[in-house]
Amino acid sequence: MSPRNTIAESRRTRQRIIDRSVAIASVDGLAGLTIGRLAIDLSMSKAGVLGHFGTKEALQLAALERASAMFTSLVWEPAAALPPGLTRLQAVCEAWIAFLDTERAEFPGGCLFTAASVEFDGHTGPVRDTVARLLTVWRRRLVSELRYAVEAGELPSGADPEQIVFELVGLYLNLNQSIQLFGDTTAPARTRHALARLLGTDQPRAD
Amino acid sequence: MSPRNTIAESRRTRQRIIDRSVAIASVDGLAGLTIGRLAIDLSMSKAGVLGHFGTKEALQLAALERASAMFTSLVWEPAAALPPGLTRLQAVCEAWIAFLDTERAEFPGGCLFTAASVEFDGHTGPVRDTVARLLTVWRRRLVSELRYAVEAGELPSGADPEQIVFELVGLYLNLNQSIQLFGDTTAPARTRHALARLLGTDQPRAD
Numbered sequence: 062m063s064p065r066n067t068i069a070e071s072r073r074t075r076q077r078i079i080d081r082s083v084a085i086a087s088v089d090g091l092a093g094l095t096i097g098r099l100a101i102d103l104s105m106s107k108a109g110v111l112g113h114f115g116t117k118e119a120l121q122l123a124a125l126e127r128a129s130a131m132f133t134s135l136v137w138e139p140a141a142a143l144p145p146g147l148t149r150l151q152a153v154c155e156a157w158i159a160f161l162d163t164e165r166a167e168f169p170g171g172c173l174f175t176a177a178s179v180e181f182d183g184h185t186g187p188v189r190d191t192v193a194r195l196l197t198v199w200r201r202r203l204v205s206e207l208r209y210a211v212e213a214g215e216l217p218s219g220a221d222p223e224q225i226v227f228e229l230v231g232l233y234l235n236l237n238q239s240i241q242l243f244g245d246t247t248a249p250a251r252t253r254h255a256l257a258r259l260l261g262t263d264q265p266r267a268d
Numbered sequence: 269m270s271p272r273n274t275i276a277e278s279r280r281t282r283q284r285i286i287d288r289s290v291a292i293a294s295v296d297g298l299a300g301l302t303i304g305r306l307a308i309d310l311s312m313s314k315a316g317v318l319g320h321f322g323t324k325e326a327l328q329l330a331a332l333e334r335a336s337a338m339f340t341s342l343v344w345e346p347a348a349a350l351p352p353g354l355t356r357l358q359a360v361c362e363a364w365i366a367f368l369d370t371e372r373a374e375f376p377g378g379c380l381f382t383a384a385s386v387e388f389d390g391h392t393g394p395v396r397d398t399v400a401r402l403l404t405v406w407r408r409r410l411v412s413e414l415r416y417a418v419e420a421g422e423l424p425s426g427a428d429p430e431q432i433v434f435e436l437v438g439l440y441l442n443l444n445q446s447i448q449l450f451g452d453t454t455a456p457a458r459t460r461h462a463l464a465r466l467l468g469t470d471q472p473r474a475d
Contacts, residue, residue, distance in 0.1 A: 088390035092299065170390030175445075179386045182448035183295035183377030193449050227446070227458045231438030238382075238441065239434070241389035242400055251434045 075113045077103060080167075082124040083131070088170030090180045091121045091188060121188050128173040129195050136160050137202070146210040147260060150203070154229075154256055161237050162249050171241040175234060200226055216261060228259055282320045284310060287374075289331040290338070295377030297387045298328045298395060328395050335380040336402050343367050344409070353417040354467060357410070361436075361463055365456050368444050378448040382441060407433055423468060435466055 081102055086094050096117060100107045114120040140152035161172060170176070174196060181189040207222035232252050239248035257263035288309055293301050303324060307314045321327040347359035368379060377383070381403060388396040414429035439459050446455035464470035 090297070090299070090387060092297070171386075176386045178445055178449050179378075179383045180297060182445070189449075196445075196449065224458055224461060227442060227455070228435075228439065228462045230445075231440075231442035231462075232435065233438075234441035234445065235434060235438035238385055238389070238437075242385050242396075242403070248434070251431055254431060255435050255438075 071113075074105075074109075078105075078110060078113055078120070079123050079127045082120055083128050083167060083173065084169055086121070086124050086128075087168040087173050087176070090176050091124065092180060094120055094124060096120070118186075118188060122191055125173070125177060125188070125191050125195065128168075131167060132160065132174075132199075145206060146213050147215040147262065150206045150210065151256075151260070151262065153203075153206070155253075157233060158236065158249050158252055161233065161240060172233075172237045175237050200230065203229065210260075220261075225259055229256070232256065232259075278320075281312075281316075285312075285317060285320055285327070286330050286334045289327055290335050290374060290380065291376055293328070293331050293335075294375040294380050294383070297383050298331065299387060301327055301331060303327070325393075325395060329398055332380070332384060332395070332398050332402065335375075338374060339367065339381075339406075352413060353420050354422040354469065357413045357417065358463075358467070358469065360410075360413070362460075364440060365443065365459055368440065368447060369456050379440075379444045382444050407437065410436065417467075427468075432466060436463070439463065439466075 078099060081099060082094050085098060085102070094117065096107050096110050099105070099110050103110070114123060136153060136156045139156055140149050143149040143152055174192060177188070177192045178196065181192055203226045204222045207216065207220070207225050210216045211218060211220050211222060232255050236248050236252045239245040285306060288306060289301050292305065292309070301324065303314050303317050306312070306317050310317070321330060343360060343363045346363055347356050350356040350359055381399060384395070384399045385403065388399055410433045411429045414423065414427070414432050417423045418425060418427050418429060439462050443455050443459045446452040
């Protein structure tokens with residue numbers, strides 16, 4: 062095998078390890094992500110897995126970054142070119158419901174960030190910091206979309222973007238729990254209903 | 269030691285094991301609750317811990333039931349004698365904020381039910397079933413309080429108790445995440461603000 066092929070092969074193996082890591086962490090949490098389990102699942106040697114990720118923590122961080130990239134590509138990017146403000150926010154909210162609602166092969170156990178948040182919030186270190194950073198970036202993006210909506214007059218001038226995002230995030234945390242723990246098929250409709258009220262889109266615009 | 273003293277001593281040891289289990293599970297999840305760790309923390313032999321709880325699962329179930337009893341005594345019972353409907357619900361909601369807000373020695377890592385839900389929602393078995401049952405009982409209690417409020421005319425007749433509880437539970441899931449992951453001191457006020465809007469108590473009653 063030429064060196065170039067070896068590098069390409071090594072990249073593919075690394076990708077396979079990360080894909081599998083995301084699926085395992087979705088069901089069993091980042092703590093369930095062990096070198097030994099990956100080796101068994103991927104029919105590799107432990108040394109083979111360790112060669113790509115020196116530590117369990119490096120693997121956990123790679124899984125989080127991958128899950129974040131998947132979230133961005135499924136929830137944010139399809140809406141990115143839409144007009145900012147309520148139009149784009151509503152498209153993002155709908156894609157976010159689909160992200161949690163669909164039984165995705167990539168996230169068989171539900172939202173990885175919610176799981177990681179609960180798992181690491183009692184600890185310090187790079188994994189907790191990464192979870193907090195990724196969730197903060199997302200909350201800020203939502204706040205900035207709402208600020209635009211207020212400035213554009215799509216929401217009343219007294220609307221508080223931070224408050225709306227606080228309530229909005231709660232809806233998705235409960236959507237995830239309702240789907241994953243209770244298999245509640247009414248939860249997406251309940252989320253949409255609450256969003257319409259929260260964003261004022263359930264009422265005719267006074268313009 | 270008389271047999272009676274032995275029984276009393278055994279009960280106390282069992283209580284100590286469960287108390288410690290709740291604290292460990294609050295930080296590290298129910299999966300972090302191992303016989304070995306309890307033995308070290310409580311200066312007991314593994315056999316001593318195992319004598320009280322034959323399996324890790326029995327220990328997890330006991331920790332959940334204890335946490336549930338603590339939640340009931342701190343959040344429900346102080347309000348139980350109040351008039352049903354909005355009055356009692358508001359008292360419960362305020363106690364629930366305090367339950368999550370205070371840095372309780374009993375729950376150093378935040379809401380045990382939220383953690384257990386995320387941890388076990390990808391699995392089957394008695395632990396998942398117990399988490400789902402306890403959370404369902406609580407949601408039903410909230411729904412029944414809201415039904416009373418609707419029947420008593422404290423909420424508009426079109427108000428949907430199930431929908432309100434869906435949104436209300438989301439607020440508390442985010443309150444827990446905001447406190448535990450972000451140390452966000454504004455989260456209790458944001459929760460109160462959202463509750464007032466959700467329960468219509470931010471507007472003068474039309475009666």
